[in-house]
Each structure stands twice: as C-alpha cells, then as structure tokens.
Amino acid sequence: MNLDSKIILSVIIPVHGVQGYVRQCLESVIEYRGDDLEVIAVDDATPDLSGEILDEIAARDHRVRVEHLTENVGLGEARNVGLALATGEYVWFVDSDDWITTGSVAAVVERLQRRDDLDVLMLDYGRSYWDGRFNRSVQRKLFREEAGPPVFRLKERPELLNILPYAWNRVIRREWLLGLGLRFTRGFYEDSPVSYPVLFAADRIAMLDRVCYAYRQRRTGSITRTQDRRHLDVFGQYETIFDFVDSRALGGDGLRTVMFDRMMWHLLTILALEHRISQDLRQEFFARTSELYNRYKPDGYLPPEGRDGVKYRLVERNAFAAFERFRKVNRLRVSVKKKTKESKKQFRRIKTIARGKQQAFAYRTQLHAPIDENLAVYASYWLRGYSCNPAAIYEKQRELAPHIKGVWVVKKGGVKNLPEGVPYVIAGTREYLRLMARAKYFVNNVNFTDDPVKRPGQIYLQTQHGTPLKKMGLDQMDHPVSSAEMDFEQLVERTDRWDYLLAANPLMSEAWMRSYPGGYKLLETGYPRNDRLVRVTPAEQAELRERLGVPEGKTAVLYCPTHRDYMKSFSPMFDIKKFVSEIGDDFVLLLRAHYFYKVKDLGLPDGSIIDVSTYPNVEDLMVASDALLTDYSSIMFDYAVLDRPIVIYANDWETYKVTRGVNFDLLAEPPGAVAVDERGLAEVFRSGAYREDAAAKHRAEFRERFCVWEDGNAAERVVRQVFLGETTGP
Numbered sequence: 001m002n003l004d005s006k007i008i009l010s011v012i013i014p015v016h017g018v019q020g021y022v023r024q025c026l027e028s029v030i031e032y033r034g035d036d037l038e039v040i041a042v043d044d045a046t047p048d049l050s051g052e053i054l055d056e057i058a059a060r061d062h063r064v065r066v067e068h069l070t071e072n073v074g075l076g077e078a079r080n081v082g083l084a085l086a087t088g089e090y091v092w093f094v095d096s097d098d099w100i101t102t103g104s105v106a107a108v109v110e111r112l113q114r115r116d117d118l119d120v121l122m123l124d125y126g127r128s129y130w131d132g133r134f135n136r137s138v139q140r141k142l143f144r145e146e147a148g149p150p151v152f153r154l155k156e157r158p159e160l161l162n163i164l165p166y167a168w169n170r171v172i173r174r175e176w177l178l179g180l181g182l183r184f185t186r187g188f189y190e191d192s193p194v195s196y197p198v199l200f201a202a203d204r205i206a207m208l209d210r211v212c213y214a215y216r217q218r219r220t221g222s223i224t225r226t227q228d229r230r231h232l233d234v235f236g237q238y239e240t241i242f243d244f245v246d247s248r249a250l251g252g253d254g255l256r257t258v259m260f261d262r263m264m265w266h267l268l269t270i271l272a273l274e275h276r277i278s279q280d281l282r283q284e285f286f287a288r289t290s291e292l293y294n295r296y297k298p299d300g301y302l303p304p305e306g307r308d309g310v311k312y313r314l315v316e317r318n319a320f321a322a323f324e325r326f327r328k329v330n331r332l333r334v335s336v337k338k339k340t341k342e343s344k345k346q347f348r349r350i351k352t353i354a355r356g357k358q359q360a361f362a363y364r365t366q367l368h369a370p371i372d373e374n375l376a377v378y379a380s381y382w383l384r385g386y387s388c389n390p391a392a393i394y395e396k397q398r399e400l401a402p403h404i405k406g407v408w409v410v411k412k413g414g415v416k417n418l419p420e421g422v423p424y425v426i427a428g429t430r431e432y433l434r435l436m437a438r439a440k441y442f443v444n445n446v447n448f449t450d451d452p453v454k455r456p457g458q459i460y461l462q463t464q465h466g467t468p469l470k471k472m473g474l475d476q477m478d479h480p481v482s483s484a485e486m487d488f489e490q491l492v493e494r495t496d497r498w499d500y501l502l503a504a505n506p507l508m509s510e511a512w513m514r515s516y517p518g519g520y521k522l523l524e525t526g527y528p529r530n531d532r533l534v535r536v537t538p539a540e541q542a543e544l545r546e547r548l549g550v551p552e553g554k555t556a557v558l559y560c561p562t563h564r565d566y567m568k569s570f571s572p573m574f575d576i577k578k579f580v581s582e583i584g585d586d587f588v589l590l591l592r593a594h595y596f597y598k599v600k601d602l603g604l605p606d607g608s609i610i611d612v613s614t615y616p617n618v619e620d621l622m623v624a625s626d627a628l629l630t631d632y633s634s635i636m637f638d639y640a641v642l643d644r645p646i647v648i649y650a651n652d653w654e655t656y657k658v659t660r661g662v663n664f665d666l667l668a669e670p671p672g673a674v675a676v677d678e679r680g681l682a683e684v685f686r687s688g689a690y691r692e693d694a695a696a697k698h699r700a701e702f703r704e705r706f707c708v709w710e711d712g713n714a715a716e717r718v719v720r721q722v723f724l725g726e727t728t729g730p
Contacts, residue, residue, distance in 0.1 A: 008036040008109050010088030010174065013096050014078030015054060016044040019506075020513020021097040021216065026057050029094065030064065032105035039064045040082040041096075045072040049506045050096070076190030079167065080183050083174070090121070091174045093167040097216050101126075104212035108171060111208055116151055119202035121171040122163065125213035130517060131488055132477040136211055139163045143209040151206050154199050155253040161262050165195035168213055172198055185240065187233030193240040196259065200250040219492065219517040227278040231270060235288045238263050242296050257298045264293065268311060272327075283320050290318035362430060366437035371457050376441035376723075379409045379448065381465070383427050385417025386410075387617060388445045389463035389502065392528035394422075396715035401723045407435055417616050441723065447494045454497050461722050462498040462520070463528070466634030467508055467706065470562075471661030473515030481659040482565040492518070500722055502527070504714070505637065505706045511663050523721060526714030529619060533641040534712035536623050544624035549610060550588055557647075557685070558590045558625035560618075562633035564652075566659050573631065573651055574678045580608045582682040590625055592618065627690060632656055636671050640703050641710045645691045646672035649681050671702035 011029050015022055029039055041058070043051040043066060051068060058064040067081060079093050090112055094100065104123075111121060124143045126136045139162060141147060148157045163169065167184070172194075182197055184190045199205065245251045245259065267289045270276055277285050293315050303312035314323040376397065380390045386408060394406050408424040409432060410417075418424055425431040436452040445465040454460065473491060476483040495518040503509040504527035512522060550556045561573065580589055585608075593613040612621055622628070622638065627645040630636050632653075636646055648670050656662070667674060672695040675681035684690050720726040 006036060007038050007088040008090065008112055009038075009105070009171070010082075010086035010091045011037065011039045011094055011105075012079055012082030012086060012091055013039065013041045013094045014044050014075050014082065015041055015050050015096040016046045016072065016075070016078070017048055017050065018046075018097045018513075019048040019050045019053060019510045021099075022050045023053050023057070023510065025094065025096050025099050026054070026064065028099035028101070029105055030057070030061050031100075031102065032109070034106070034109060035063070036109060037063055037105065038086070038088055040085050041066045042078040042082045043068040044074070044078040045069050049509055052506070053510070074186050074190070076184030076186055079190075083178075083183075086174055088174060090171050091177065092171045094213075095168055097218065098128075098168065099214045099216075101211055101214055104210060107208065107210055108212060111206070112171070116204065116206070117173075118151070118204050118206050119173050119176055120198050120205045122160065122205065122207045123169050123171065123212040124208065124210060125166075125169050125215050126211045127217050128214045129217045130219050130474055130492065134214070137163075143207045145209065147207070151204050153203060153205065154255060157205075158253070158255055158258045160199055160205070161196070161255070161258045165192045166215075167191040167195060168215075170195060170198065182244075185233075185237060187236070188228070188230045189234045189237045192234075192237045193244075196241050197244045200245055200255065201248070220519050227276060227281075229281065231276050231281070232285065232288065234267065234270060235292060238267075238292060238296075257301065260296055260298055260301070261304075263296070264289075264312065264315075267292070268308075268315075282324075286315070286320045286323060287318060290315050359430060359433060363433045363437060366434050367453060367455065369438060371440050371455060372438045373440050374404045375435070375439040376404050376406045376443065377409060377435055377439045378406050379444045380446070382446055383409055383411045383414055385414040385616060386419060386422060387417070388465050389528045390443045390445055392531060392715045393443055393461075393463070393718055396528070396719045397723055400716065400719045404441070404723060407439075409435070450490070450494065459499045459722065460497050461500045461502075461718070463502045464508075464512075467504060467637035468511045468515065468663055469632055469634060469636075469666060470656075471515070471663065472511065474517065475511070475515045475661060475663075479659060479661040482661070491516075495520070502718065504530070505709060507663060507706060523718060524709065525717040525721075526709035526711065527638065528715035528718055530638055530641045530710050531712045531715050532619055533622065533638065534710060536642065541623050544620050548590070548612065548615075548621075548624055550590075550624060551607070554588045555586055555627065556588050556590055556625040557627045557629050558592060558612075558621050558639075559629045560592045560633045560635045561631050564656065564659070566655070573649065574681060576609065579678065579682055583685040587685065589629075590621060592621060632662075632666065637706050640671050640699065640707050643699065643703065645695060646699060646702075647681075647684055647690045647695075648672065648674045650674060650676055651678075669702065669705070670698050672696075672699050 013025065013029075018025075026039070026041065029037075039061075041054045041064060043054055051066075054064075054066045058066045065085070067085060069078070069081065073081070082093075083091060092108065108121065108123070112118065122143070124137055124140055126134050128134050142157075142159060142163065154160060177194075177198065180197070180201055182194050185193050241259070241263075245256060251259065271282065271285055271289065293312070297316075303309040303316075310326065311323065314326065378390045378394050380386070380388045386394075394408075397404060397406060405423065408418060408422055409427055410424055411427055415424065415426075425435055437455070440458060442448065442458065442460045443463065444461075445463045447462070471479060471482070473495075474488060476486060477488065495516045498516075498518055498520040500523050501512055501516065501518075501520045503512060503522055503524045509522060509524055545552075545556065559576075576589070576591070580587070588607070589609045590612050591609055592615070615621060618635065622635070622642060625644075627647065628636065628639040629647045629649060631649050631651075636648070639646055648666065650667060653667060653676070673684045673690045675684050689695060
C-alpha cells in the first residue's frame with residue numbers, strides 16, 4: 001500500500017430521492033477536515049432537490065465531487081460509477097439517508113494508516129429509529145478485541161458471515177477490489193455480491209470496535225419495503241456469490257455451509273414479509289428458493305432442528321401448499337389479536353368524539369353512509385376561525401371547483417372571525433359529527449383532533465403554517481426543552497392520516513421528510529396564503545394603513561417576535577418604549593405578539609406603537625407595513641415575498657439554537673440587516689441601514705432561496721391537484 005498517496009479514503013455516496021437526509025449525511029462525512037479524504041456523491045437522476053443540495057455543499061468543500069447522472073441507474077450501478085471515479089487507497093460506500101457518527105471518519109482513517117495492508121476493515125453500526133431509539137448492532141460482540149486476532153482470514157472467524165452484508169459496514173482496499181472483478185449489481189439486494197465475496201477473498205481482515213455508522217430506520221420510503229417483482233433479484237445475487245466462491249475454491253473449512261445457512265435464513269425472511277412478497281408472487285418465490293436450496297446444498301448437509309428444520313425440509317421438497325398451511329396456523333393467532341386491537345381503537349374514538357349514547361349512535365350511522373364526494377371541511381389554527389392557507393385554498397376552490405361545498409369548523413368563539421356568508425359548523429355538535437363522517441376533503445394548517453375516524457376514500461390536506469427555521473416534529477427529539485410534553489407516537493399517528501402536505505420552498509421539502517415521515521404526497525407548490533402578497537397594490541396598502549390607524553407619511557415597522565420554549569409568557573427582548581424613542585418620530589411600530597401569548601399591559605405610548613396582537617389577519621399587517629422586525633419567526637419567509645426590508649434581532653440566537661434547534665444558520669444567511677443588542681437594533685433603523693444596499697443584497701439572496709415557488713398561483717396548483725386530480729408542477 002502506498003502510504004504517501006494523498007487520498008487515503010474515498011467515501012462514495014449514491015443519491016436518489018433523499019432531500020430530507022442527504023445534507024446530514026454529507027456533513028457527517030466532511031466533519032473530518034483532513035485532505036486525505038475525498039467524497040464522491042453520485043446524483044442518480046434524483047427527482048427532488050438532492051442534486052442542488054450536493055452542489056451547494058461541493059461549492060464550499062473542495063473534497064466533495066458531484067457526478068450528476070442523466071438517467072436513474074439504481075443504487076448498485078451508482079456505486080459502480082463512484083468506484084470508477086475514486087482515487088483513494090480505500091473505498092467506503094455510504095447510503096445517503098444514513099450518516100457517519102461523530103469522529104468516525106477520523107477513526108477509520110487512523111486505522112487504515114497503520115502499516116498492516118488490510119483488505120477489509122469491518123465497522124460496527126447502530127440502527128437509528130424515528131422514535132429516538134438507537135440500538136447497536138446485535139453482532140457487536142464480534143467487534144471486541146477478545147473476540148479474535150486483530151488481523152485474520154475468514155476461515156479463522158467464519159461467524160463474520162452472520163454480519164448483515166451491507167455495503168456500508170465494511171471499508172475495502174480499492175485496487176484489490178477492482179482486481180477481484182467484483183461490482184455491485186442492478187436490482188434489489190445489490191450489496192451482497194460484493195459484501196460477501198470480499199470476506200471470502202480477503203487475506204487480511206480487521207474489526208473496528210466502534211459504532212461508526214447510523215443506519216436510519218425510516219418509517220416510510222424504503223424501497224425494499226414495497227411489494228415488487230424485483231425481490232426476485234435476490235436469487236441472482238446468491239448465484240453470483242456462490243459462483244465466485246466455487247470458482248475460486250474459497251468454500252473450504254466449512255465456510256460454504258455457513259454461507260448456505262445464511263442464504264436460507266435470508267430467503268425465508270423475505271418470504272415471511274408480506275410488505276415485500278405479494279400473495280401472487282409467493283409460489284414463484286418459494287419455487288426459486290427450493291431450486292437454490294437443492295443446487296447449493298452442501299454434501300451431507302443436515303437441516304436445523306425445530307420449526308426452521310420443518311421449513312427447510314418443505315423447501316427441499318418444493319412443498320408450497322404444505323408450507324403455506326404451516327405458515328397460516330402461526331399467523332391466525334397474530335391476526336385475531338390485531339383485529340381486536342383495531343376494533344377497540346375505533347370504538348374509543350367514537351366514544352370520545354360523541355357526547356352521549358345518542359350522538360355516538362348517530363356518528364356510527366353516518367360512518368356507514370356514503371362519503372359525499374362534493375363536501376370539504378376547512379379549519380385553521382385550532383378552530384379559531386378563517387385564515388392562512390386553508391382560507392386561500394377555500395377561496396380558490398370556490399372559483400375552480402364550485403361543485404364542492406366547503407364548510408368551516410370553528411369553536412364558538414371563532415364564529416366572529418368568519419367572513420359573512422361562509423358556511424360553518426360548531427365543533428362537537430351533531431352537524432359537526434355528520435360533516436366529519438361524510439366529507440370527502442379535509443384541509444387544515446394544524447391537525448384535527450384525533451377522535452374523528454378517517455374513512456377509506458377521505459382525503460386530508462395538511463398545509464402547515466410556516467417555513468421551519470426551527471426544528472419541528474421528530475426533529476425536536478434532540479431538544480428536550482421544546483419537546484418535553486410532546487407525544488411523538490401520537491405525532492406519527494396523526495401524520496399517517498395526511499394524504500398531502502404542502503411545501504412553500506425547498507427548505508420545507510427538506511425538513512418535512514425528516515420531521516413528519518409518512519406516506520403522504522408532498523406538494524411543492526408555494527404557499528397559497530402568499531399569493532396575495534405577490535399581487536399587492538399600493539391602493540390596498542393605503543386602505544389597510546388607514547384602517548389600522550397608521551399616520552400618513554410614517555414608516556410602519558411590523559414587529560413579530562416568535563415563541564420561545566424557554567419562556568412561559570410574552571416578554572419583549574428589548575425595551576420597546578426606549579427603542580421607539582431612539583429611532584425617531586418617522587416610525588410607528590405595529591406590535592404583533594405570538595398567538596401563544598396573551599399580551600399584558602406593557603404601558604406602551606399612544607401613537608408611536610399600535611398593538612395588533614389580536615388582529616385576525618396577519619397578511620393584512622404585512623401588506624400595511626413598510627418593514628419587518630422579527631427574531632426567528634417564520635413570518636420572515638412570507639414577508640420576503642413582498643421584497644420589503646427585514647431586520648433580524650438575534651440577541652439570544654445561541655440559546656434559541658440549543659433549546660429549539662434550527663434547520664439553517666440564520667445569521668449566515670439573513671434576509672436583511674441583523675442586530676444582536678438593543679443599541680445595534682436602534683442604530684439599524686436610525687441610520688437607515690435596514691434599507692441600504694447591503695441589506696437589500698441579503699434580502700435578494702434570501703428570496704432566491706426561499707421564495708422561488710411564490711408566483712401568485714400556489715392556491716390554484718393545490719386546488720387543481722387535490723380537488724380536480726390534475727398534475728401540475730411548482
């Protein structure tokens with residue numbers, strides 16, 4: 001091995017459809033700062049924004065190379081493309097929805113630089129689950145120093161074949177791998193024809209007793225968790241493995257028998273998983289399993305004892321009917337328990353939503369009535385009234401799909417916030433129960449309560465209500481200050497009810513995949529509530545300023561602070577009265593506290609400060625104002641659509657990052673001028689810096705990243721896709 005080579009390790013990352021995870025993956029690798037690392041990211045014609053994220057990272061790190069493919073070739077071929085481009089002494093294949101644990105690239109490089117000419121370095125890993133669990137691999141004992149010699153051949157430790165054959169849990173000497181002629185194959189289970197043979201062929205193997213790799217257990221989106229004929233690819237993969245082993249006479253010392261047992265365990269595991277093998281494919285899969293069993297069964301082989309032994313003997317005889325009878329006996333008990341559990345769950349929901357036995361009976365009756373294909377339910381902000389994305393979608397739906405009747409659900413106190421003539425029902429009433437049971441469409445910017453039963457055929461559009469600068473959903477698990485009272489199991493159950501989720505910009509698309517993993521369709525449309533901001537006129541602004549009492553000729557600054565998880569009530573982050581007096585008489589401050597807080601009497605002076613905290617429509621306030629002052633509120637992303645000055649007051653940015661977590665560095669990519677203390681804040685306005693060229697440049701860059709889909713037609717795109725079934729892009 002040439003230790004003078006500049007590149008010790010080439011990390012090869014095939015990328016396809018992982019915009020929510022690929023940034024974390026790449027950044028976990030380039031955390032290591034040495035120049036003896038190269039990263040080759042292969043964009044396998046990804047349909048999402050992953051390619052742009054790769055280019056962004058490559059632009060700031062010379063060690064990252066991005067290869068964009070013009071057509072999708074699959075995981076195996078994408079790895080081969082990366083292998084052909086690699087120049088390092090060793091290659092490490094990493095999947096783009098996983099990540100490398102902190103310090104592990106450095107640990108791997110350090111181990112490879114020892115002068116022992118390793119062919120393969122085996123790495124331990126852990127499974128990272130959506131609910132926050134992180135479990136080290138079940139084979140972790142094999143990595144301990146006392147488990148075997150530090151450097152060895154497979155015949156000395158055949159139990160290594162029981163380590164799952166992932167491409168990413170082994171680092172391989174590159175030229176040696178190329179010399180073996182091994183390449184990843186097309187189709188499913190493409191790791192195996194490389195991962196197993198390198199162990200058989202290696203003269204020098206070592207183990208690194210460290211959890212180097214985090215294997216993400218995604219709730220949805222895993223390609224092998226789908227019913228697909230490509231699961232039959234597994235047979236060709238094992239044929240390749242045994243051909244390699246047999247042609248090179250590498251199966252001695254009982255290794256071929258261990259490999260055979262491993263193959264049979266794998267094939268029977270796949271066959272047992274209904275989310276992989278559909279009923280019409282089972283007999284064909286079983287017959288192919290029987291074929292491989294009899295072709296590769298070692299001489300004198302004895303099947304295992306117990307139930308597995310029964311299965312092996314049935315496979316050997318290709319006795320599919322008997323195998324299915326044996327399987328059904330064991331499944332019956334599990335099926336009865338599952339149906340009983342689901343029935344009890346639905347009964348509890350009916351009991352919760354209905355008040356009394358009569359309402360419960362009426363609701364059950366409505367659940368058996370046909371769904372009204374022309375009925376839609378709208379709600380926003382926990383049933384407070386008529387606002388946000390649902391209101392914009394409702395108005396466009398009335399225009400483009402007038403045959404569908406939209407009805408709003410509100411609390412009693414929310415009726416006053418409804419425009420005249422808008423149909424509504426009060427939550428909890430008999431009319432509400434009928435509506436929730438019979439409607440086809442449901443639109444909300446938060447979750448509906450858990451008690452309504454979502455029927456097959458009903459469609460739920462979740463719009464959310466802001467771009468997530470802060471961590472949301474499952475991403476909050478790492479920030480206990482903000483998530484102490486969150487029920488994450490309940491959160492994913494709610495997510496499973498969504499059929500559509502809106503994204504207003506690429507950051508949303510990236511964040512939602514991690515925050516709310518589910519089977520919904522992501523609509524990258526822009527935000528319907530921002531359509532109005534694209535088309536605002538001077539006359540509309542003047543009319544709203546007059547309504548709010550903004551004095552003519554004054555610059556109206558809309559102040560919208562965000563909610564802080566470490567604060568229980570609204571407390572201004574600066575002395576508002578002092579600030580207003582310091583910036584001068586040319587300004588008026590429109591104070592909009594977060595809706596989580598009730599603003600107490602702050603003793604604000606009349607005229608220079610107007611409290612608009614209870615004003616029902618925040619879009620009106622944005623239109624009426626001349627500039628925005630905020631800290632970390634998502635309103636900055638909406639306000640940027642207006643292309644008016646934005647000032648960020650970030651006096652507690654480090655505290656906010658720790659307590660809530662953030663999705664990008666606001667201070668590195670601000671939408672305008674930034675102040676971090678009261679003196680600087682006043683100076684930004686007093687000096688006019690908030691509207692000068694430097695602030696405008698920041699705003700233009702911010703708009704380019706976060707307003708790219710805001711063209712005034714978002715609501716129309718949503719209505720056409722959800723209500724009219726049309727296909728339309730951003």
